[in-house]
Amino acid sequence: MEVGFLGLGIMGKAMSLNLLRHGFKVTVWNRTLSKCDELVQHGASIGETPAAVVKKCKYTIAILSDPPAALSVVFDKDGILEQINNEKGYIDMSTVDADTSSKISEAITSRGGRFLEAPVSGSKKPAEDGQLVILAAGNKALYDEVLPAFDVLGKKSFFLGEVGNGAKMKLVVNMTMGSMMNAFAEGIMLAGKSGLNPQNLLDVLDLGAMSNPMFKLKGPTILQKNYTPAFPLKHQQKDMRLALALGDENAVPMPVAAAANEAFKKARSLGLGDLDFSAVFETLKPIGPSSS
Amino acid sequence: MEVGFLGLGIMGKAMSLNLLRHGFKVTVWNRTLSKCDELVQHGASIGETPAAVVKKCKYTIAILSDPPAALSVVFDKDGILEQINNEKGYIDMSTVDADTSSKISEAITSRGGRFLEAPVSGSKKPAEDGQLVILAAGNKALYDEVLPAFDVLGKKSFFLGEVGNGAKMKLVVNMTMGSMMNAFAEGIMLAGKSGLNPQNLLDVLDLGAMSNPMFKLKGPTILQKNYTPAFPLKHQQKDMRLALALGDENAVPMPVAAAANEAFKKARSLGLGDLDFSAVFETLKPIGPSSS
Amino acid sequence: MEVGFLGLGIMGKAMSLNLLRHGFKVTVWNRTLSKCDELVQHGASIGETPAAVVKKCKYTIAILSDPPAALSVVFDKDGILEQINNEKGYIDMSTVDADTSSKISEAITSRGGRFLEAPVSGSKKPAEDGQLVILAAGNKALYDEVLPAFDVLGKKSFFLGEVGNGAKMKLVVNMTMGSMMNAFAEGIMLAGKSGLNPQNLLDVLDLGAMSNPMFKLKGPTILQKNYTPAFPLKHQQKDMRLALALGDENAVPMPVAAAANEAFKKARSLGLGDLDFSAVFETLKPIGPSSS
Amino acid sequence: MEVGFLGLGIMGKAMSLNLLRHGFKVTVWNRTLSKCDELVQHGASIGETPAAVVKKCKYTIAILSDPPAALSVVFDKDGILEQINNEKGYIDMSTVDADTSSKISEAITSRGGRFLEAPVSGSKKPAEDGQLVILAAGNKALYDEVLPAFDVLGKKSFFLGEVGNGAKMKLVVNMTMGSMMNAFAEGIMLAGKSGLNPQNLLDVLDLGAMSNPMFKLKGPTILQKNYTPAFPLKHQQKDMRLALALGDENAVPMPVAAAANEAFKKARSLGLGDLDFSAVFETLKPIGPSSS
Incomplete structure (x- = not known):
């Protein structure tokens, strides 16, 4: 299974390494691109921009530090919206407020894309051990399709219904x-x-x-x-x-x-x-x- | 080790059986004496009255249903006070209020006896399994001497200081x-x-x-x-x-x-x-x- | 002293009558213009629109039913903004939230006008009896100038500082x-x-x-x-x-x-x-x- | 109307003076008898003991500083109980807890006497001005009979039912x-x-x-x-x-x-x-x- 992965902070790095370790093909992007190097050593490809990652991958996961960063990868130049379409799925695992999540959801879906919010419970250690708890909400079909990734990242994932419920x-x-x-x-x-x-x-x-x-x-x-x-x-x-x-x-x-x-x-x-x-x-x- | 045991309700029966099973010599008493029969089958002796049990045993444990019952075995005719003295220890494991506990403590100690209050945390199942938590307070030397019994009855016992702290x-x-x-x-x-x-x-x-x-x-x-x-x-x-x-x-x-x-x-x-x-x-x- | 008066609901009618009774020259406006008739019988003039009232009067008082109505008389066509300037004062006595009040304040002052928010404590009876309590905030000079009107409308008025404090x-x-x-x-x-x-x-x-x-x-x-x-x-x-x-x-x-x-x-x-x-x-x- | 009055502290002195001023015949007693002198100058008689006051007066009012003092004038030697009988009424206006009040009530009534608890709301100034609020409970007939005194002492008195309700x-x-x-x-x-x-x-x-x-x-x-x-x-x-x-x-x-x-x-x-x-x-x- 091939996935894009945006954001290589403490959480994102541990999570993308887990995916690689379990045989996923992963294309990574990070604002500071040098942070991608370690991932490349473990087999990852690099995307130059969020848009480039989405263009290449059917599924793109993001875990950013805060609402402005989460909005930026979607709405800014070279952002996700430029390549999103009805064959793409976007999964935002950042912890953001319901308003930010709704704004992103509307933008993605209005261009035909599919969206999941999926904040996690658990920090560095559970991320490294694949023991996160994933609170997903939004598009159920997308949830079902990316379950193999969630199974690697967490000990348990929940589908909670409409966006905002996470x-x-x-x-x-x-x-x-x-x-x-x-x-x-x-x-x-x-x-x-x-x-x-x-x-x-x-x-x-x-x-x-x-x-x-x-x-x-x-x-x-x-x-x-x-x-x-x-x-x-x-x-x-x-x-x-x-x-x-x-x-x-x-x-x-x-x-x-x-x-x-x-x-x-x-x-x-x-x-x-x-x-x-x-x-x-x-x-x-x-x-x-x-x-x- | 020989102990008296007063009160064979749900808790007392399970606890005295545990003591017998672990090799303690146990002399039991219960207000309704017929309840003693099952214990006798497991090797217990019978005491006719609380006083008789205390007379026979250096250590007497009680677990009664409520404050009036706890007071009754101490103060009534044929009660503990009639035989208590400076060679005897009395351990009340009933759940009673601090006033009741103090009253009993004063009566026992004023006649030279030693006293422990030792209410437990846990109900029927932990009592049967010897998995109670014992909250003891009062005479520390007595606590140390009856520790072998507490080790059989509970998974852990605490000595909490002066009477009332339990x-x-x-x-x-x-x-x-x-x-x-x-x-x-x-x-x-x-x-x-x-x-x-x-x-x-x-x-x-x-x-x-x-x-x-x-x-x-x-x-x-x-x-x-x-x-x-x-x-x-x-x-x-x-x-x-x-x-x-x-x-x-x-x-x-x-x-x-x-x-x-x-x-x-x-x-x-x-x-x-x-x-x-x-x-x-x-x-x-x-x-x-x-x-x- | 001449004042404009916008809004002739229960409160506004009682308040404008009080002003007339105390010798003020009052130009009234109400969304349903027929409500102005009774005031005219007591000596009021009519303004065709909020803008017309502001054009005619140095000071305009408003007391509207809710935030949308308060915003409407300011921002809509023929609204206050069309005639507000640095010789005009606008006093909004409606009970609105701080955001609405700030929005109005900014619009008025950015065009050079002066603004007071002045919600009142008290309902119909105190309004009729001139016994309201007036909680004013905003432009202090404007407050001082319209004090004669507040003295007629209320038993007491307070100047509380910056807009929002009311x-x-x-x-x-x-x-x-x-x-x-x-x-x-x-x-x-x-x-x-x-x-x-x-x-x-x-x-x-x-x-x-x-x-x-x-x-x-x-x-x-x-x-x-x-x-x-x-x-x-x-x-x-x-x-x-x-x-x-x-x-x-x-x-x-x-x-x-x-x-x-x-x-x-x-x-x-x-x-x-x-x-x-x-x-x-x-x-x-x-x-x-x-x-x- | 003739009344006994026990306790000449701040409250009691002001209250007994009020009674004298309104034509009541008052027999006073105080633990420190010298405190009675000022009252005598205003026309009061002196009783040597609480018992002596009760013997002389059909109705005796008391206002003592605390529960022990309230109990003392009733139960001690030369106390009220020695002279109480079915022709006497005792009115305790001290602020005491319900238990103290009940104890006094039982002692009085078991000897045939009638009892009212009557704590007051108000302190020195209202006491001087006869503006206390009296919260009486106990014997209703006694309440009705001493109403003329309550009318002098307070601006309002309430009969609240059984002893304890005050x-x-x-x-x-x-x-x-x-x-x-x-x-x-x-x-x-x-x-x-x-x-x-x-x-x-x-x-x-x-x-x-x-x-x-x-x-x-x-x-x-x-x-x-x-x-x-x-x-x-x-x-x-x-x-x-x-x-x-x-x-x-x-x-x-x-x-x-x-x-x-x-x-x-x-x-x-x-x-x-x-x-x-x-x-x-x-x-x-x-x-x-x-x-x-």
Whole structure:
């Protein structure tokens, strides 16, 4: 199977290597073309522009860093639109907002092309190991055709229906995560202030029905006050805001998520927005972080 | 090692059988003595009264159904107090409130006896499999001496310090659980109302960092509206109330737990108190459960 | 003093009559011109179009029903922009969102005109009695010049700084109102469920430091389940959402407003959005309104 | 009409003077008897002990500082119980908890006496001016008989039914107050952080439907960071806790009060418990009060 691949950042590089390793013919492009060299050593061809990649390949996958980059490869000169047509499929695996995704979808489909949004859950390590979770939405026939590629890239892929549903699913997941993190933080603080050893709480939780990788990972770092950002608090709060807005549109009351969102806002007001989202723990302390 | 064992309900029967199976000499007592027969077939001796068991055994373990039963075996005629002394240890594994535990502790220790409270996390199946988690507090020397028994009964035991800390740990754990269940319920409802398939959300969550046995167990039953009580909602709400009271004593703000508690109270007001605590999901529905 | 006046709805008619009664020369325009007749009987002149009014008058006041109407009188054919110049002042007293207000402001000022947004607090009765509260923002010199008109229209006017601040002030006020209404509703429900007579609570509140016209007005109607909309619940919820968004921009945690917002969302999910905002009381009831 | 009067603190002195001024014959007692002198100058008689007062007077009113003092005058040697009988009525106007009130009620009625609890709303100034609000509960016939005294002491009295309802009404009122104060604090903070002048918000609120004496009094002091305690924050939080507990008993969800309670707890954790309850405003600030 032959695919185009746009974007060779941390994620894109790992993913295109995986495809090559599994026998796919891959034509790569990257804004800084020199980044293509390593891929070429592993058997990739090079496309000079996004348009050139699409011209050559029936299926083109992209994973770009942000909405402007995602829009640029589509709409700019030598972009995808110049070569898209009813024999081509475009799969955007970047994490972008629903508006950006819709704009790209409309442009592709209005020229007869087929489109899938397919944001992923998982970062560098799962990308290297082919263990991503893929949240695809858009053209179902295209989804079925590129499944062999998804099977290489991820441990599981979902087809979620119309364009936008991939982004929505990420919001619901991240909202649940934000509330869970607050539940955990309050538990740790209550244990400590009640004369219990918080480490014991972590151990007890880990032995029971609530045991999960996030608690296992974040519990010890919270106790060490190590908030090196894996997922920045301000991004977590933004996702909770967007999830609450989604609930607002659909008249879904979410009192616990709303309370969690306010805790993250409190953390932002304390200047913790760039730290890891587990730093919401600091909002429960008697005194602001400056003096603790 | 020889131990007395008081209370042969679902938990006590499984636990005493485990002790017998691992070579402990066990003298059992139960309010309804006929319940002792099966244990006798497995090698247990019978004590006629709690006092008789204590008289015979250096260590006596009890697991009774509720605070009145726990108090009764200690304070009533033929109760433990009649035979307790400085050579005896009493280990109460019942789930009781801190006041009950303190009352028992004071009575035992004032007569020279040694005392451990040791409530467990886990129900019938873990009891049978020796996979309980034991939250012990009180006399440390006694804890060390009965560790061989705890090793048979549980996969892990904790010594948490002074009497009361076992009960507190359970509250902190259950509070975290109640907030997590609300986070989960809101996520499922938001998914459904936003045009996503809630089953997809369960699958995505199960593949990620939040994956945990509780979500795995309760997700499907929530989608089936099956609220057969494993842990009744009214007990969950009571534990959240007590955890919030513990936070109040120690000036710990817990806004997310407070919001979750109100959701459980809303559920109680809808008549759902006797259902499983996952029925808090119903409070998020457009119309009360009577018409849904 | 001569002023133009655009829009003769309930508010505009009462306000322009007040100006006439106090000796202002008023040139009126309304989309349905026949509505001008009554004003003419009280001494008003008629302008054929918004542009004609602006051409004739140094100051033109408008109070339109909604953002599209507010934009239309400015941007459409025969609209204000055709005659605006550096000798003219335009005062928009409509209640519109900040974006609409900014769009109008930019168009007016880019042509040299001066602009004030001036939404009002108060409805029909205060408009008739000249007892409005005017929340003006924009051009301070223009504000000072039209103060004689504001003094006739309102009991008090505020100059709040740059364009947008008038809309923001309304949001802050309405957010406070929404939280207060929830506080009140919870109090009434708690009184009733605790065996107290809710009417006694209303009387006690009315005799103390919290006594206010809103409680006095809404208390009896809540007890009668009379939710005839004075301020529709869905508009209250929208204002809370916008106020929370404003707080989000500025990293202001507002846990109580967030909880109140969720209660209003719950009410919307129960189908109460078109009723009065005091219908949030229904969310506290044991069973949904359909069966109560 | 002749009444006994026990307790001549700030409140009791003002109240007994009012009774004398309106022609009542008053027999006073105070733990420190010298405090009776001023009353004697205004025409009062002195009773040597509570029992002596009750022996002399058909109706005895008490207003003591706290529950132990309230219990002491009833149960101690020379206390009320020694002379109470079916021709006597005892009216306790102290602010005590429901348990204390019940204990006193049972003791009085079991000896044939009649009892009213009658806590008041209002402090020194309203006491002097006869403008208290009286929340009476207990024996209705006794209430009717002492109405002439209540009419002198208060601007309004309520008969609320069975003993305990007076205390409950105070909790409901104070819960509403605590939520309102949070709504107000959040509004002031949002105004300030959004570029509005908070003083303008106070002025706008004061001109509208939410205008109330509490906002009028507390708004300016909040802006001055003047938290001299009129009603200590820790007492406000305690009343919210008790009101939430009352709601818990009766399955009343109160999400806004719960969020407000957590804000007061946060304030306590910041060391603000002894300041005025309006100091909850400080919890909304970017940095803890130590560094602001």
